[in-house]
Structures are given as structure tokens and as C-alpha cells.
Amino acid sequence: MALALTRGQQRSRRIVAFWLLLGLAAFVLLPWYYPQNLSLWRALPGVFGSAETASAIVQALQHGRPWLWIGLAGLALCAAGWSLPAGRLQGWLWVLGAGGALAGLLASGFAIGATGWSFETLNAWFGELPGGQFGIGLGGALLLPALLMLLGAGIARLGYFRGDLFVAGAVVFCSALLLLFVALPVGKSLIGAFVDEGGAFSLAALAERLGQDRVWGLGCVVGGVRCGVAWNTLFLALLTATGTTVLGTLIALLAERSHKRLARPLNILALLPIITPPFVVGLGLILLFGRAGLVNQFLEWAFGIPPTRWFYGLFGVWLAQLFAFTPIAFMIMRGVVQGISPSLEEAAQTLRASRWQTFRTVTLPLMKPGLANAFLVGFIESMADFGNPIVVGGSYAVLSTDIFFAIVGAQYDQGRAASLALILTGFALTIFFIQQRVLGKTSYTTLTGKGDSGFAMPLPEGVRRACTGLALPWLAFTVIVYVFAFIGGFVQTWGRDYTPTLAHFRTAFDLQWGEFGLVWAGTAWNSLFTTLKLAAIAAPICAGIGLLISWLLARTQFVGQKAFEFGALLAFAIPGTVLGVSYILAFNVPPFELTGTALIIVLCFVFRNLPVGVRAGTASFKQLDKSLDEASTMLRAGTATTLRRVVLPLLKPAVVAALVYSFVRSMTTVSAVVFLVTAENELATTYIIGRVGNGDYGVALAYCTVLIVLMSLATALIQFVVGERKLGRRGTQAH
Numbered sequence: 001m002a003l004a005l006t007r008g009q010q011r012s013r014r015i016v017a018f019w020l021l022l023g024l025a026a027f028v029l030l031p032w033y034y035p036q037n038l039s040l041w042r043a044l045p046g047v048f049g050s051a052e053t054a055s056a057i058v059q060a061l062q063h064g065r066p067w068l069w070i071g072l073a074g075l076a077l078c079a080a081g082w083s084l085p086a087g088r089l090q091g092w093l094w095v096l097g098a099g100g101a102l103a104g105l106l107a108s109g110f111a112i113g114a115t116g117w118s119f120e121t122l123n124a125w126f127g128e129l130p131g132g133q134f135g136i137g138l139g140g141a142l143l144l145p146a147l148l149m150l151l152g153a154g155i156a157r158l159g160y161f162r163g164d165l166f167v168a169g170a171v172v173f174c175s176a177l178l179l180l181f182v183a184l185p186v187g188k189s190l191i192g193a194f195v196d197e198g199g200a201f202s203l204a205a206l207a208e209r210l211g212q213d214r215v216w217g218l219g220c221v222v223g224g225v226r227c228g229v230a231w232n233t234l235f236l237a238l239l240t241a242t243g244t245t246v247l248g249t250l251i252a253l254l255a256e257r258s259h260k261r262l263a264r265p266l267n268i269l270a271l272l273p274i275i276t277p278p279f280v281v282g283l284g285l286i287l288l289f290g291r292a293g294l295v296n297q298f299l300e301w302a303f304g305i306p307p308t309r310w311f312y313g314l315f316g317v318w319l320a321q322l323f324a325f326t327p328i329a330f331m332i333m334r335g336v337v338q339g340i341s342p343s344l345e346e347a348a349q350t351l352r353a354s355r356w357q358t359f360r361t362v363t364l365p366l367m368k369p370g371l372a373n374a375f376l377v378g379f380i381e382s383m384a385d386f387g388n389p390i391v392v393g394g395s396y397a398v399l400s401t402d403i404f405f406a407i408v409g410a411q412y413d414q415g416r417a418a419s420l421a422l423i424l425t426g427f428a429l430t431i432f433f434i435q436q437r438v439l440g441k442t443s444y445t446t447l448t449g450k451g452d453s454g455f456a457m458p459l460p461e462g463v464r465r466a467c468t469g470l471a472l473p474w475l476a477f478t479v480i481v482y483v484f485a486f487i488g489g490f491v492q493t494w495g496r497d498y499t500p501t502l503a504h505f506r507t508a509f510d511l512q513w514g515e516f517g518l519v520w521a522g523t524a525w526n527s528l529f530t531t532l533k534l535a536a537i538a539a540p541i542c543a544g545i546g547l548l549i550s551w552l553l554a555r556t557q558f559v560g561q562k563a564f565e566f567g568a569l570l571a572f573a574i575p576g577t578v579l580g581v582s583y584i585l586a587f588n589v590p591p592f593e594l595t596g597t598a599l600i601i602v603l604c605f606v607f608r609n610l611p612v613g614v615r616a617g618t619a620s621f622k623q624l625d626k627s628l629d630e631a632s633t634m635l636r637a638g639t640a641t642t643l644r645r646v647v648l649p650l651l652k653p654a655v656v657a658a659l660v661y662s663f664v665r666s667m668t669t670v671s672a673v674v675f676l677v678t679a680e681n682e683l684a685t686t687y688i689i690g691r692v693g694n695g696d697y698g699v700a701l702a703y704c705t706v707l708i709v710l711m712s713l714a715t716a717l718i719q720f721v722v723g724e725r726k727l728g729r730r731g732t733q734a735h
Contacts, residue, residue: 009086012165016082016094016153023075023146030139032056032068034593043137051131056139064130067108071143074101078150091157098150105144109136109591118589135593148173160558167556171564174549178567180592181607185582186574190425193418209419214397226395230423233383233399236314237427240321241378247322247474248329248374249367254467256337257459267334268712269475272482273323275711277668277685280704281323282391284481285316312394320388323481325381326474329374331657332616336370339620345457355460363457373615379431380569380611383424386576386671399424404577404671421578425570432566482708489702504702524703527687532710534598534683535666538605543658545606546613547651553614554621569611576671579608584675598681601673605666613658620654659718664711 031053035043046053051063060068077097084090111118116129136144152169155161161168196205210216217228226232255266273281289295289311296307340363348358386400393401399420406417459467492499508524520526549568553561571579583604587594594600670685677686684707691700 012086012153013082015165016150019146019149019153020075020079020082023143023150026139026142026146027056027071027075030055030142031137032059032139033134034137056143065133067104067112070104070108071101074098074104074147081154086157088158091154094150094154094157098147098154102144102147102151105140106591109133113590133590135590140591145173148176161556167552170548171552171556171558174545174552175564177545178564181603182567182570185579185586186570188585189578189582190418190422192414193422195415197415205415206419209416210423215420215423226397229397229399229402229420232314232397233424234427236318236321236398237379237382239318240325240382241375243318243322244325244329244378245371245374247326247471249333249371250467250471251326251330251475252333252337253459253463254471255334257457258464258467266475269478272478272708273327275664275668275708275715276482276485277670277688277704277707280485280701281320281481282388284484285311285320285323285392287484288481289316309394312392313396316392316394317389317396317398320392321382321385323478324385324388325378328377328381328612328661331661332374332377332619333367333370335616335620335654335657336367340366342457349457355457356462358457359460359463370619373619376431376569377612377615380428383427384574384576400577407577407581417578421574424574428569429566432569485701486705489698489705491698493698504698505706507699508703509706524684524687527682527684528706530598530681531667531684534602534605534681535663538602538609538666539659539663541602542606542609542662543613543655546610546658547617547654549610550614550617550621550654553618568614571607571610576608576669577674580604580672580675595676596678601676601681601683604672604676605662605669608669608672609662609665612661613654616654616657617651620651656719660715663714663718667707667711
């Protein structure tokens, strides 16, 4: 035991030494500020030179920025603690050193801008500064995480998190990420709800904005024309969450508990909507159900019913959201259905329970966490959706579209937009707490360390008929919509000239052989390469952070855990347009000047898509017995080793869901990044929007076809690389 303890202490000392050395190198050898007009490689040779490229130690010594010394002082205090034996004194030195350095550097970063003090009050108190500072660069970007990990190590040494340095560091690091990239930008945006037109804090201004009849009116109930946008949004979200959860569950049951030959085509068809830019779905539905769509034309031809705009409104938005968000519920529920232990169902049948009784009393209750998570994600996705209501909503107003018009309209009322965003956050918070009450502290463990080679129970006849009668027609409808979208890129002009052509593909993706080799002559290549690069960077980061957060929520207990979980979901409760504007407001000034860079787009991708990875991981973790973790720990494996060797292989469905969702959503997102793109960082969706705005639908649909093919290949590659979870089961019992 003494030997094991010594090894653990040695491992901890090596980890802390690594973070100390990384922090010191970042402080001394790397540019502290982000060079305004230089690349990193051109800035590195000047780390001991000018104020624009110098490291932190040179900035403090030669360029009049003494507040940076606090970083070196914190590292010195942590180094002093490292030389001591493990104990509370060591923990206090690490907490004081790392925490003090973090607080000092961040306070000076927010207080001192490019020209001096950022607040007039500080200028009056301390006088003018001779110079300011720009946003942090590579040096600061590495020192801050190093200090966070040292702070986590100190907290663990004080006895919290059972002394586990990995768990403490993970909680501290993930909390900092959520505070910086979710709470800070959203808070900066929402604070406008409490500010009146003169810029002063005013609760009366908030009450006036929230109390309008357009927000909470009940005219549709008492005989009026319409209800307020808040009630519209809530009703639509409940309808969508219920529909997507039911359809996603039926498709998952059909894929996992029906004939195995249906599993692959069902998986492909169910995932098609998620790999499509959202406006393509709206366009396909309009071609079917719009005023000039095939359905209206058939009704006029067959029954003499004149075409109308009946599709635009609540029904149209609900149908489009079902189409868009059912795949998310399917990916969550597929992993849950896979994880249900056949031995539990066999035990029920051994006790003479029928298939229906077994499904109702055993299978369905074990699916409860997945159903709750799928409902929560569907509800929040519906509230935050912007593309579908703007395309097919007609006169049915919802909060996301009202927020958009408040921001980009002629009125530019940021206060009204922030007030409506507060309502969205309140709805999300309410459904979150309801979900927690429904799940409670019940155990849903189905995967333990014991062998499980039972047969998965065939579906009861009534459930099988429901799956076949609802899921298969829905998937057939999916095929029809995609046929329309696919054909649109191969005809000259949809609706007028149906002559087959490849001209749209040549315009976007032309390749020529020039004097110096291959020339990417198409107009879409630049946006495609940029989108692929940024999405490929964001997807593994998003999946990794999401699964780490879900593991912390499922396997640890700490103060503020509920707030921590809601922070991970908050990005879904905010419409994409508001999140994009929030990022501009938060990261346009020191200490984090990211506006106009590719990094801000990657960060928006990561934290916009983070909740799906968290929910998918949470649903899977609730099925894993903690004895698996404990057995690994008893065999002297560290927490990180247990995660890598034991837990992660059992989470492959959640890993696939997080990777696929984050990648394809990064490829197809519109509203969250429409304010963040630049000429250098044009994305596929902004290119397509430009073509649609110019009426060039053929090129837009051709580009969408290419995106669908590329993301289908990427999805298959992710599933191949991650692989399937091996549970040692013999398959589905024959009927």
C-alpha cells in the first residue's frame, strides 16, 4: 500500500511539474499579446523585442506593464509548494499562488484596454496610464490553463474531490470554459434587458419590455387573432419535443430490436436531415406544400380547391422542426436502447410476464433517462431554432425570430432582444428542473461488470406495429424531400426549365489545369475548405469536453453541480443570432480579442453544439455501473486511465453522437456564425445564403448536394474509426 501511495504521489508531482514548466515557458518564451498584423511564426522571433511581440517578462521589464509580474509571482508560489511534501500547506500555496495570479491577470485584463483604463472610475482613482494592452496571445492562452490546473491541484490537496487531482482539475477547467465562453458572452448580451434607452440600469425598462401584449397576450384563447410570442414558442417547443422524442424512440427501437438488415438503412435515412443545411429542408417542404407546391397543385387538379398558404404557420414550423430534430433524439435513444440489459428482460419473462408487460415494466422504465434527455434537447432546440420559423413560419411569430428582427431590423433594439432572450432562458431553466424532478435519484444501471450474453427481447406486437406504421412512413417522407433537394441542383431552373445540366456544379466546384498545375477555379472551393477545416477542429474538442462534463456530472458530487450542468446547456437556450452577437460583444475588446479570427468561429461551434455531447454522455453514463470504475481504481489505475481504458470503450454510441452532431452542425450552422464570418473565413452556409439571396438556387442546391455527400462520408468515417460498443450479446431472439 505504501508503494502504491508513493507511485501516486510521484505521478501527481510529475503532473504538477509539467503545468509549472508550461506556465513558466508561456510567461518567458512566448508572445504575451496577440500580434495585430503578424502571424504567430513571424511574431516568435520578437519575444524579447518590441511591445507588440514580447513575452510577459519582457513586457513587465521593458514596456511599462508591471501588472504582469503577478503571473510570475503566482508561479513562484506554486513552485515553492511543489517542493513541500503532500499536505494542506502545499494545497494552500497552490491555491493562493494560482488563484491569485488568475484573479490578478484577469482583473488587469478587463480593467486595462488598448488605450488605458477601460472605466472612467479607475482613471479618476489612479490617473491615466502611459499605455494600454491588447488581447492576450499564445503566452496568455497557455499560462491561464496552466494556472487553472494548478488551482485544481491545490483544491484536491485541501481534501476536496477525494484528493483526486484529475477530477479537481477537470471541474475547475470545465467550469472556467463555461464561464468564459458561455456565461460571459450571454451575460453581456442579457444585461441589456436591464438598461434603459439612456444607458442607465432600470428594472422598469425590463418590466415594460416583458409586459407587452405581443409577448404574453392570450388573444387566440379568447377569440383574438393570435397569442403572444412567448406562448407561441412554449406551445411549439412542447409539440416538437414530444414528437421528436416519440419518433426518435420508435426509429431506435426499429433499428435495434427489429430485423438487423433494417438497421443500416434506417440509420442512414434517420441521419439525413441532420447533415443538411436547414434552409434546404424548408425549401423542400415549400416545394411540396407551398402555395405552388405539388400538394396544392394536386388538390386544385383533383378537387378544385384553390391553392392557399395553409402550410405556413404553426403546422409548417412544427413539421420542419420534427424533420430537423428527430435525428438528434434518434442518436440519443439508439445508444440507450443498445445499453438495455437482455438479462433483465429475460428475468421478467421467466416470471411469466408477457412481452408487453416486460416492455412496459422493465424496458420502458430503463429508457427513462434517455427519453428525458431527448425531450430536453428537443425542447431547447425548438425554442432556439431560427431557420425554420423564418422560412415557413408565416404570421406565427416566435421568440427567436422576434429577437432576430430586434437586432438586425431598423429599430435595432438590443434591450428588447435581451428581454426576449431572458424568457427563453427561463423556459429552458424550468424544463431542466422538471426533468431533474422526474428522474430523481432512481438508478437506471444496465451495464455492469458481470457477463451478459442474453438475447434482446423482440418488440411486442403492438409496439412493433407502431414502429412500422409511424417510423417507416416518416423515413419515406425524408426520402421524398431529399429527392427534391437533390434534383434541384441538376436542372437548369426549378419551376421553369427542367433541362438536365451540370452547370451549377461547374460554377461552384470547377477544376482546371493551368500553367502551374491544378487550379481550383470554382467559386465555392475557398468556403468549403475553410468550413471543413474549422469543423474538423471543433468536432473532437466539442465531443471531448462534452463527454468529460457528462462524466463529471454522473460520477462526482460537488458544490454548484446543478448550475454547472445548466451552464453546459445554456448555449441551446439562446438563439444562434443572439449567441453570435454575444460573442462579438464579449470578444471584441481586451483581454480576449477574437473577433474577425477563425478561432472565434471554432469556439462558437464548440459551445453551441456542446449540450448534445453532454446529454448523450449523461444518458449513457446512467447505464454504467460505478463498480466498473471502482474495480479499475482498486487495481491501482488512475482516474484518467480508468476513463481511457474502461469507461470510454463503453461510451462509443455517445462518442459517435457527439462527434457526428458537432461536425455536421458546424458544417451547416447559419444563425450562430452569420455575424462572425469575414472575407478570409467565409463558410459554406454563408456562401449558400449569398447565392439564395441572388436567386441562384441551382448553385445553392448543387453546393448542398456536395455537402450532404461529404458529411455522409464523414459520418461513416467517424463510425468506422470509433467502432461499435462490444457488449458480449448473442443478438436478437428469433420470432
